[in-house]
Every structure is written in C-alpha cells, then in structure tokens.
Amino acid sequence: MHYRKAVVWQKAMALAREIYALASLLPGEERYGMRSQITRAAVSVAANIAEGWTRESARDKAHLLAVAHGSLSEAETLLTLCEDLGWCPRTDTVEARGLMDEISRMLTVLRRRRREVAQVEG
Template identity: 65%
Template sequence: MHYRELKVWQKALEVAKEVYRLAPRLPREETYGMRSQITRAAASIPANIAEGWTRESNREKAQFLAIAQGSLAETETFLTLCEEIGWFPRAETERLRSLLTEVGKMLTILRRNFRKNH
C-alpha cells in the first residue's frame, strides 16, 4: 500500500492544509516566527508518516510515526498559544483541533501495532 492511501496520512495532510489556511491571520511580524514554526510543524506530520511508511523495518516505521506524533504535539501547542494570544479565534480552530485529535489517536494505534510486530 502506498502511503497516500493511508487514512492517517490523508488526515495529517488535512491538518497541514488547515494550518496554512489559518496562518495568514498571524501578524505580519510573525512571518519568520510563529507562522514559520506552526507551518513547519504541521507539514512535518504527513511528511514523517510518508517517510516512515517507506522504511523497511517496523522499528523504523514506529520511530518515524513517533516523530510525526511529536510534530503533532508541537502543532497543537503552537495552536493553543495562537488561540490564547488572540491570533486565532477558537471558532476558527475547531476543525483543526478535531483533526489533530483524530490523527493523534490513529498514530498511537499504528505505533502500538508496529511495536508489537517488531
């Protein structure tokens, strides 16, 4: 199966697209600060899923899924900060929050399965 067929990769790509949709709301002076940080973290989620999926061993796959999960936590932290500062209205972030939760659960299950089959 190609990684593009994975539901978790597809959902992670949606996370990245949502972050890019919200990013223009950030102040111009944050172009190289928060905007760069949150978009890199969000794009790293599907990128690490894809890279892990192409690895030979289950151990390597699990390692890249763990990195993706770390990027997800980073994205969620930046999102929370942006909400609390008032840059992202909470009403605008509900879909992103839902996707982050869903992808997080999917990554946890996949990582468990790869560790078991190690």
C-alpha cells in the same frame, strides 16, 4: 498499500492545509516566527508518516511515526498559544483541532502495532 491511500496521511495533509489557512490570520511580524514554526510542524506530521510508511524495518517505521506524533503535539501546542494570544479565534480552529484529535488517535494505534511487530522482529 501506498502511504497516499492511508487515511492517517490524508488527514495529516488536510491538517497541514488547515494550518496554512490559519497561519494567514497571524500578524505579519510573525511570518518568520510563529507562522514558520507552526506550518513546519504541521507539514512534518504528514512528511514523517510518509517517510515511515516506506521504511523497511518495523523499528524505523515506529520511530518515524513517533516523530510524526511529536510534531503533531508541537503543532497543537503552537495552535493553543495562537489561540491564547488572540491571533486565532477558537471558532476558527475547530476543524484543525478535530483533525489533530483524529490523527493523534490513529498514530497511537499505529505506533502500538509497530511496537508489537518490532518486538517480534527484535
């Protein structure tokens, strides 16, 4: 299956679009600070899922899914800070938070399966 057909990748792309929309709410002076960091983290989730999907070995796939999961946690932490600072009202972040939760659950399952495959290969 091509990664574009994977629901987890599609949701990660939706999250990246949502984060870009939320980033427009940030103060102008944060263009090269928070805005840059949160959008890079969100894009990294989808990019690492795609890269991992195309790798040959289960170990490589598992590693890149772990990187994607780490980027998701980074994006979630940065979003929390944006909420805490009053830059992004919590009412505006509901969609992004829902996607983050779904993606996290999916990555947990995928990573668990990859670890099992890697143990069999290894």
